[in-house]
Amino acid sequence: MKRVKLVFLLGLLVCSQYVFAQNKQRLTHNWEYLKGDLGGIWEAIRPVKEGNPESVPLWEKVNLPHCFNALDGVDPDVNYYQGPGWYRTLLDLKNPYTEGRSLLHFEGAGQKTQVYIYDKKVAEHVGGYDEWTADITDAVNAFKKTDVFQKQFKGKVPLSIRCDNSRDLEMIPSSLSDFNVYGGLYRYLNLVYTPKVAVDKIFAAASVDAKGSLGKLNISGRLLNPEGIDTVSLKIEVKDPEGKTLGSWENQMKAFNGDKALWETSIKSPRLWSPERPVLYTVQTTVTARGIAHVHTEKIGFRNFEFVKKGPFMLNGKRLLLRGTHRHEDHAGVAAAMTEEMIRQEMQMMKDMGVNFIRLGHYQQSRIVLDLCDSLGILVWEEIPWCRGGLGGEVYKEQGRRMLTNMIEQHYNHASVIIWGLGNENDWPGDFNEFDEQKIRTFMKELNDLSHKLDPSRKTAIRRCDFCKDIVDVYSPSIWAGWYRGIYTEYKEASKKEFERVEHFLHVEWGGDSHAGRHSESPDKALSAVQTGVGTDERDGDASLFGGSARVSKDGDWSESYIVNLIDWHLKEQENMPWLTGAAYWPFKDFSTPVRPDNPVPYMNQKGVVERDFSKKEAYYVFQSYWTKTPMVHIYGHSWPVRWGDAGEQKMVKVYSNCAEAELFLNGKSMGKKKRNSQSYPAAGLKWMVKYQPGKNEIKVVATTKDGKTISDEIVQEYQTEKWDKPAKLVLEKLSEKDNIAVIQVKLLDKNNILCLDARSYITFGLTGDGKLIDDQGTSSGSRKVQLYNGRALISVDLNKGKSVASVKSDGLPSAFVEL
Structure with missing residues (x-):
């Protein structure tokens, strides 16, 4: 498959997917940050004497990645900051190449960025999620000729960067989106040295027939050659997963501008990439000019995929049910500034849950994420952040084109990517006084054509914009059975109806919110008031906790107990929908959002199966029980310390496991064995009705695999039979x-x-003294304002080796205190 030459892209300054392997370093340390703006670039670089109290403004020391909104994105008392911020550091440049280039490679920065070397602006970029490069070579060379280079800066080069996430209606994404539009250098920034001529990009189109008998590889490339050197040598090698060279191509040629087709080759019976065996080959390209070589490496995979018309998804000639989730770039304490270690942990947790597919919502994500999807075996739908608000003018549309182009070019070689997403909820007005469906259709068609021109091998898709569903290859409608509309037992019927309306159906976004640590003895109670037969799509305003018709999202208890029931039903049904391509739960992890201030954890979307700090909710194990093969067993209720009911009342104990059989023990006595049957709801038949004794109860389960191996799980729960009256007082205590x-x-x-075990009041923690509350984490136990879960709430305090007094208050109740 040949790469289409894109004449209009000549001159775009974007970096390669794998930045030049030699001479690249992350610029993580020795940074200073200033929240707010400067009067001019001189304020960032003027001499500052140590300890001068009249030096303004004051900067704080930070490490990268860094986000403006690390804490205020979930501060319950303020709107998160949207505005400019500055970063500065000194570069110690040691380019090993004679007359080589020095580049700053941004893996992502939010949302508008300007780069200065000393007092000279050398680059700027609009867009918070695509990669880009600033060539600082000429500015550095000019600065080195000045007196201040040695006298003031001792041979180092001052770098200043202004980031700005101010609200701007002509910017993508819309601030109406259900996620924070973060600011800062929240992805890695790299210093890269290259020789005069380097590889800018390699596009390696790997394809294979469904039987896997013949793999084809078409390779084209683009050079970084700002000085116009006219003759280069190119060598390309293809290596198998063990590093053995399978074929090579070498040629001396005139240096070229733009994209050039270089080499076509084939590989007989390549080892196929799949979620079970994510086999990756290597394409190594070496460009040599004037005796200096530069090596560029790409990882590729051979796989064949198909969305069958009116049918399932096929990978390498076999049906694969896409078992998916979603990811936002967001984490407790750092917001978007997740380190590579955090990202790796998150993606591994997804894989361990059984995920084989992910939709990266709602923007291009870090190269680290895509690399992990390749190596772990997770298929990808990646999309641009055209999300809600409507359609802006030409500046807006040009950004959309540029974002799509950069996303495809930068992630073109990833074996995991199967879908380029063009938008999300584009039927949602609000940013402009005009909302013209025909104009949105016209622009959507333009993006669809551009995507296919840039990459004919992948599919296009959108979610929830019915008046554009005929434009893209794959469509996902809005189906939120049991949350925003309807009840969860309507899921299969609603899905089948939507499946029949399009040629290629994929269901992304389903689920519901749960407040971690909150459990219920009657979780499905709210379903009785919900009207059925009127559809299961979410509508504008459904996220509100006020007004409108009865719906679980507004009238339910937001318990983990309800959400595991909803998820359990969906997963049970998906096993018996042979026409289903797949579905993706929304999302994997709780994330912050400006449009949900009234949630149990304010400003948090709490639909994740793990909390914002990776703490697993009970729902995580429901997915594992359906989607994984490594033996697992989990008793529901690890975060449910106290159950309640009448003395002698039978209570259900649920066990989630992928084992063939399980035996439950209550206080040492066997409650009998049960065989797992995925169609026996709930918990695939692993459920027991038992009588708790008042007070302490010990519950244990022993599960047996088909080959006779056993694993176990156990918890301790109190059983409260005393009935509570209306809330009267708060009690605050130190647990540990x-x-x-x-x-x-x-x-x-x-x-x-x-x-009061059903209490859901808001409480607010406070602290005075030497210590500090560990709050603004966006978790149920890391927020100073939070709804109670079963009559209690927790928070941590950094004592700072001193003394403090903690407080808690709630409307209508006396405050409580404890000395620490």
Whole structure:
């Protein structure tokens, strides 16, 4: 498959997918940050004397990646900051190449960025999610000729960067989007040295027939050659997963501008890439000019995929049910500035849950994520951030074209990518006084054509814009059975109806919110008030907790108990939908959002199966029980310390496992064995009705695999039979202390000191003294304002080796205190 030459892209300054392997370093340390703007670039570089109290403004020391909104994105008392911020550092440049180039490679920065060497602006970029490169060579060379280079800066080069995430209606994405539009250098920034001529990009189109008998590889490239050197030598080698060279091509030629087709080759019976065996080959390209070589490496995979018309998804000639989730770039304490270690942990947790597909919502994500999808075996739908708000003018549309082009070019070689997403919820107005469906259709068609021109091998898709569903290759409608509309038992019927309306159907976004640590003895109670037969699509305003018709998202208890039931039903049904391509749960991890201030954790979308700090909710194990093969067993209720009911009342204990059989023990006595049957709801038949004893109860399960191996799980739960009256008082206590970190808990009691287990009041923690609350984390146990879960809430305190007094308050109740 030949790469289409894109004449209009000549001159675009974007970096290669794998930046030049030699002489690349991450610029992580020795940075200073200033929130707000400067009067001019001189304020960033003027001499500052140590300890001068009249030096303004004051900068703080930070490491990269860094996000403006690391904490305020989930601060319950303020709108998150949207505006400019500055970073500065000194570069110690040591380019090993004679007359080589020095580049700054940005893996992503939000949302508008300007780059200065000393007082000269050398580059700027609009867009928070695509990669880009600033060539600082000429500016550095000019600065080195000045007196201040040695006298003031001691041979180092001052670098200043201005980032800006101010609200701008002509920017993508819209601030109406259900996620924060973060600011800062929140992805890695790299210093890269290259010789005069280097490889800018290699496009390696790997294809194979469905039987896997013949793999084809068409390679084209683009050079970085700003000085116009006219003759180069190129060598390309293809290596198998063990590093053995399978074929090579070498040629001396005139240096070229733009894209050039270089080599076509074939590989007999290549080892196929799949989620079970993510086999990767290597394409190594060496360009040599004037005796200096530059090596560029790409990883590729051979796989054949097909969305069958009115049918399932096929990978390498066999049906594969896409078992998916979603990812936002967001984490407790750092917001978008996730380190590589954090990203790696997150993606591994997804794989361990059984995921084989991910939609990266709603923007191009880090190269680290895509590399991990390749190596772990996770198929990808990646999309541009044209999300909500409508359609802006020509500046807006040009950004959309540029974002799509950069996303495809930068992630073109990833074996994991099968879909380029063109938009999300583009039927959602609000940013402009005009909302013209025909104009949106026209632009969507333009993006669709551009995507296919740039990359004919992948499919295009959008989610929730019915008036554009005929334009793209794959369409995902809005189906939120049991949350925003309808009940979850309507899921299969609603999906089949939508499946029949398009040629290629894929269901992304389903699920519901759960407040971690909140559990219920009657989780499905709200379903009785929900109207059925009126559809399961979400509509504008459905995220609101006020007004409108009855719906679980507004009237339910937001318990983990309800969400595991909803997920369990969906996964059970998906096993018996042979026409289904797949579905993706929304999302994997809780994330922050400006449009949900009234949620149990304010400003958090709480639909994740893990919390914002990677703490697993109970739902994680439901997915594992359906999607994984490594033996696992989990009793529901690890975060449910106290159950309640009448003495002698039968209670259901659910076990989630992928094993063939399980035996439950209550207080040492066997409750019998059950065989797993995925169609026996709930918990695939691994459910027992038992009678708890008042007080402490020990629950244990022993699961047996088909080959006779056993694994076990156990928990301890209290059983409360006392009935509580209306809430009367708060009690605050220290639960534990380790490494100078104390965990404190508030309980809500009635007048008789009985725990009010259904209490959902908002409480607010406070602290005075030497310590500091560990809050603004966006988690149920890391937020100073939070709804109670079963009459309690926790938070941690950094004692700072001193003394403090913690407080807690709630409307209508006396405040409580504890000395720490």
